[in-house]
Amino acid sequence: MMRWFTIVLCMCLATTTVIAADTEITGSVVSADGKPISGVTVRVLKTKLGTFTRSKGEFKIVLPSTMDYTLTFSMVGYTTKEIAVASAELSKPIRVMLEQDVLKLEEVVVVGYGTKQRKDLTGSIARVDAKEIAQNTYGNFENAIVGRAPGVQVINSNGMAGSAMTIRVRGVGSLTASGEPLYVIDGVPVTQGDFGGKDRLATQTNALASINPNDIESIDILKDADASAIYGSRGSNGVVLITTKRGSAGNTKFNVSLFNGTSTETNRIALLNGDEFRAMWAEANYNDSVALKALRPNAKFTAKPLPGAMDPSLYTNTDWLDRTLQAGQITDANITASGGSSFATFFTSLGYRDESSYAVGNTFQRLNGRANIEVNATEDVKIGLSANLNYADNKRVPSAWAGGIGAAQSSALPYFPVYNPDGTYFEPQRPWYAMYNPVAQLNENRFNNIEQRVLANLYTSIKLPLNFSLRIQGGVDQMNFTDRRYTSLIVQSEAEAELRKVGVTNWVLNGTLDYNTMLMDGLTMTALGAVEAQRSDQLVTGLKGRNFPNPAFENPTSASIREGYSFETGFSFLSFITRWSLNYQDRWLLNLSGRTDGSSRFGSENRFGFFPSAGLAWVVSNEDFLKGNEDISLLKLRISYGLTGNADGIDDYQWQGTYKAGADYAGNPGIRPDRLLNPMLGWEQTAQLDITAEAGFFGGRLQATASYYSKVTSNVLLNVSVPASTGFSSILKNVGSFENSGVEVVLSGYPVSSGDLTWRMDLSVAHNTNVVLDNAFLPPDAIGGPGETRILVGYPVGTFFINRSAGVQSRTDSVRVTRRRSGNNVSFGTAKDDERWNAFYDTTVVILGGSQLFYNINGDITDVYDLNDRTPLGNPYPSWFGSFTNTITWKGFDLTAMVYYQFGNQIYDDAAKRQVGNLASNFNQNKELTDQRWQQEGDVTDVPRLSLTENYDINTDRFIYDGSFVRLRQVTLGYTLPQSWLEGAGFASLRIYLTGQNLWTWTKYPGWDPEIMRDQDGAQGRNLGAGVTYLTPPQARQFVVGLTAGF
Amino acid sequence: MTKRASLRTIVSSVALVATLTACESFLQQDPPLDISNDIALSTPSGINAAMIGAADAIQSGALFGGNTMSMGELWSNNVESNVGADFGRLQILTYNLNVFNPEGRSMWGDGYNVINRVNNVLAALETVPFADTDLRTKLKGRALAMRGMTLFALCTYFAQPWGYTDDNSHAGVVIRTEPTLGDLGTRKPRATLAECYAQIIGDLETAATLLPATDAPYIGALAAKGLLARVKFHQGDYAAAEALCTEVISSGTYALNANVTDVASTNSTKEVLLEVINLPNDNASSIVFDFRQADNASPRYWAGTDFVNTIYTDTTDKRLGLYVYRNNRLYVAKWDRIAMNIPLLRLAELYLTRAECRAQQGNGSGAIDDANVTRTRAGLKPLAATLTGNSLLNAIRRERNIELAFEGDVFLERKRQRRNLKQRPWNDAALIFKIPDIEMNANSLCIQNP
Secondary structure, three states, X not given: OHHHHHHHHHHHHHHHHOOOOOEEEEEEEEEOOOOEOOOOEEEEOOOOOEEEOOOOOEEEEEXXXXXXEEXXXXXXXXXXXXXXXXXXXXXXXXXXXXXEOOOOOOOEEEEOOEEEEHHHOOOOEEEEXXXXXXXXXXXXXXXXXXXXXXXXXXXXXXXXXXXXXXXXXXXXXOOOOOOOOEEEEOOEEOOOOOOOOOOHHHOOEOHHHHOOHHHEEEEEEEOOHHHHHHHHHHOOOOEEEEEEOOOOOEEEEEEEEEEEEEEEEOOOOOEOOHHHHHHHHHHHHHHHHHHHHHHOOOOOOOOOOOOOOOOHHHOOOOXXXXXXXXXXXXXXXXXXXXXXOOOEEEEEEEEEEEEEOOEOOOEEEEEEEEEEEEEEOOOOEEEEEEEEEEEEEEEOOOOHHHOOHHHHHOOOOOOOOOEOOOOOEOOOOOOOOOOOOHHHHHHHOEEEEEEEEEXXXXXXXXXXXXXXXXXXXXXXEEEEEEEEEEEOOOOOOOOEEEEEEEEEEEEEEEEEEEEEEEEEOOEEEEEEEEEEEXXXXXXXXXXXXXXXXXXXXXXXXXXXXXXXXXXXXXXXXXXXEEEEEEEEOOOEEEEEEEEEEEXXXXXXXXXXXXXXXXXXXXXXXXXXXXXOOOOEEEEEEEEEEEEEEEOOOOOOOOOOOEEEEOOOEOOEOOEEEEEOOOOOOOOEEEEEEEEEEEEEEOXXXXXXXXXXXXXXXXXXXXEEEOOHHHOOOEEEEEEEEEEEEEEEEEEEEEEEEEOOEEEEEEEEEEEEEEEEEEOOOOOHHXXXXXXXXXXXXXXXXXXXXXXXXEEEOOOOEEEEEEEEOOOOOOOOOOHHHHHHHOOEEEEEEEEOOOOEEEEOOOOOEEOOOOHHHOEEEOOOOOOEEEEEEEEEEEOOEEEEEEEEEEEOOEXXXXXXXXXXXXXXXXXXXXXXXXXXXXXXXXXXXOEOOOOOOOOOOOOEHHHEEEOOEEEEEEEEEEEEOOHHHHHHHOOOEEEEEEEEEEEEEEEOOOOOOOOOOOOOOOHHHHHHHHHEEOOOOOOEEEEEEEEEEEO | OOHHHHHHHHHHHHHHHHHHHHOHHHXXXXXXXXXXXHHHOOOHHHHHHHHHHHHHHHOOOOOOOOHHHHHHHHHOOOEEEOOOOOHHHHHHHOOOOOOXXXXXXXXXXXXXXXXXXXXXXHHHHHHOOOOOHHHHHHHHHHHHHHHHHHXXXXXXXXXXXXXXXXXXXXXXXXXXXXXXXXXOOOXXXXXXXXXXXXXXXXXXXXXXXXXOOOEOOEOOHHHHHHHHHHHHHHHOOHHHHHHHHHHHHHHOOOOOOOOOOHHHHOOOOOOEEEEEOOOOOOOOOHHHHHHOOHHHOOOOEEEOHHHHHXXXXXXXXXXXXXXXXXXXXXEEOOOOOOOOOEEEEEHHHHXXXXXXXXXXXXXXXXXXXXXXXXXXXXXXXXOOOOOOHHHHHHHHHHHHHHHOOOOOHHHHHHHHOOOOEOOEOOOOHHHOOOOOHHHHOOOXXXXXXX
């Protein structure tokens, strides 16, 4: 189809040019290996003349007159070439060689401990390059990966500035341990994660947010075992390799990029106003009086008063969301200089970002400096230094359950005023939620994190005789994190302040020996051996204070009651690495790698683990029978298998049997046994199979990649019960298992590529299935996540374990219901207990209209909510996700539009049980959903009648929603000014652009935003909680205008 | 690059590799905040600290900080209650116990915490050299006494009482005498009750030979003997119990307080042989939270009708000063101080135990003398010297019920006397906890209570 299109286009162009036959120029176009290329656009500059090359790469253009011409040769997948032809030379056929630059076919990708050409890969690596990274306007580089790495799910926790990211490479990689990939920046595994203290403010921090995305040349994500086994015990969750920009010899280039924009929430939910809330409160009281009369006709009904016990004259309509949300501002500026000579090259950069999010009081400022310098000390010795200084200041505000916009949606009721008549903050009568007045909280409390981080590494690479080369590298990642918190006297009964410092010193030292040789004709081999040592030490110190002599003090030292604390932890790795790659005539590729990892985290009897992998590829298109085929330019089949581990999930020292202090008695200090010895404790192990076919058609104009993978993770870390009579409850052991398997398909092509117009389309589809195979027979409630998520055999990780709603009784009537003989609301126990508690009987009872009914474990209707009736339902992770990107360039204009989608996941809205027709929670209500409530006899709905006495604060599948969404993730429209305009102005290039992110969303999810991750402390919560929200803030929508200029 | 230079490079890189390889110690890191088992118990002071840690476990509210006394009261006729939605206590009141009962779970778990901590100490005492051999002897005695008293509490709450089967071959609890170091071989069946009692008695008897007579704030030999008297009395071994009581009483070390209320108002009175020390930060005395009525608190427990009728038969009883009548309820003021020390064994109990022992063995006048000790202090008339047989026993038991009320004694006593607890016979399956899930889930050798 596309080919036909090309031919037609070709003919059109041809007809226009064969008119006047004066002079003609002929020639042929070949690729670097001498093969003719057909379909190359040949244009004669400063004329309208042009043509395409024919099947043997030949072209002929008739020229109107004999003079000097300049010809351009362009072809998708090849670097455009300009050739000047003097008038005297016109009669000679010219031969032009084009270098391939096709759809990532020939690009160099970063693999662990080296680089490879993509064509030589036997494993699956996704790459995001600087150009793509530059399109991201969010403050962290992880956001640049969204939609650009097939099979990699990047979850932005929320749209707050500085908040945490979660990345899942080919499905969730662990149960209770970390599911995040390993991040390696320029060869140094870096400190990652949240250092902001436990569950504070209901959001997490992101230590990697201090990295400047503008410094990054490429992000390579190692997805399968062939690629990631070189990272051994830390490869299972995938590896994100970040390579920063380098200079190249030549004139010094300066580059300035600037953008400025706004940030708002993607969506806002309609809540009740004060009058509506009070009217519903009255309705609830009325319903309760009717219910009481039905039960006890002579009983006296007492209406429940409105929460807050306030003077009715103060009732008002406050839109708390208006008071806590704003239009945020973003300013981002970068200046870089790069260049060098044959002796040395350099890249230096300075970056600044100042962002305020849509949440009032939430800001993120960042300042970055970098110098990457490489010196050719001798002909054989290179010495390089990368130094990177980062400073990030994140002013944080509470959300969700901790207040701020979370309170504005919930406990700050709409009839509360912000201020009292005397100007002080309004405060309803206690006891009450601490977050009664989010405006007071946001104005009076302070919480900020400052991250100072130095990333530096020094390396030398030495060419040795006999095709050996040696590289020695030492890197340091020093992160200092300061946490300041102040809670005002105005918000709680006693002011509190805390100062907390976290220091993480992380160093790595490695030596790599490379060797390459030709073993026989057509068979080449490259080999690598490396040794690496890494150590990381963390020290936390803090001081808390309360009770201040003067409210102006906001530091804990000035408090009268002070409490200091400290915490230390650390780990080390020692690794031996090897990789052997064989290439037979570019037709057969074999890659063998292995890493032996030792870690202080592994038990004394299990200190070293070995992680091998093997990958085999057959490049069918290089076989004789396909060579020179015009339609199929690439066909490559590859298969790989290998073992990787996950050791970053193990807390330090877990294998050791230890005693803890603090078991004091009668004022004497005592110790107690804390942990059981497990000398066999080790990594979680993943065995991954990857089968991939890559194909390129029409000279790289269309490329398709399809992968199947299966990842079985075993030896999963679980806290396994030991008999309590041992004096312990559990021991951390490698016991469980689960599986991820899936398919990834990527299609990239150029529907149009002619002259000034290029249109590129990229479609990626990833399908993943996750199932727990073994949870060590732990009872369902042993491993729980937020929002009733569990780990149950036969179900996906984080499935919701929840009661099923059987709807709402439409009319008051006698109904036959099933009840349990034993009314105990208890959990599963032994088989015998199950038998006892699962004995049922049928009975007929009068059910009032508007009452909530349930299904019991057998699917019978019951009026009693019982935790024994919980059923596993739903999946927090999407079964299908991917992106569809269109990039169109026309003359100087460029337009990129990316749609990101995911399907098949469910969201459990843990707050909906308090926000959909449940006034008794004292929360404001979701207006749209609460309007669907039962109001009168005969109403058919699934939202029960309003009540202040019925307990609707219960988990049912009523609050499990389809979490599928399609989102216009990013649109960029740019214009690159023509060279001719710039020449006088001293610019080498100038581009201006507009970018919008998260512009439009399609979803059935009725909450704020379907793209969520309930921010939880700890890996387990994050593995399980990907589909759970509790007043989680929405994503940010950004509009920016920017420019990049080169000098 | 010259050949020499490259040789040098290769040699130095080989050296680098060798250095790293040699450094397996590089991978051995010790936790900065904890200490490993070997180091923890390698010195006498370390073992002493571990012994303090065992006493800390004894102090738990789920154990001797309260529940070993108050749970039995809840089952008995002494107490009426409003436990609200507290499902653990509701299960006791509705005789519908399951493996998840939080009170059963925490008592079992904390009880075995004590036992494991003590076993660690006992094992270390065998290997670590002590310059101060007196300290070693004392630590061993203390450890054995703690194990004995904890095992007795666990048997009381998780096993049918002594005499449930003729030879006491019914299930007791799991006996552990070795420290738990790993998770291998941790499954173990329950011993018979006879075996458990042999262990308890052995531990307490040995402890009594090793300990000094008194050793506050820890257990002394006299207190160990007092506890042993309690065990023997429960077994119906009246001669042995009498002898032990006599030994303690005649030592003269302890004496009854002058006022009946002193034990409630003051810590460490001279009447108390053994108490759990509570400091303001410990927050461990759960029994106080069950009963405390001071400051107009509304406690969960108050005196039941049976008990009210018993104590009000003589309104001159000074022990009525330990109760407060309010809201139509008789609140208990024995446990009224936050962070009070919890008396575990009082001299009064030994007099009353000896009184019944003597009565059981036909020494009526001795029995009456003993029973009159607490009666006199309570301002009551002495018992008539003419009392004999069942009427004497009943009088002593009535006195015992009042004197030791709400201190957990009633639970053992009713079972020993084969009397109902409320409507349930003494050997009813619902009068003990189930073996909790935290044991059953991981110990397939452990059988459940029916």
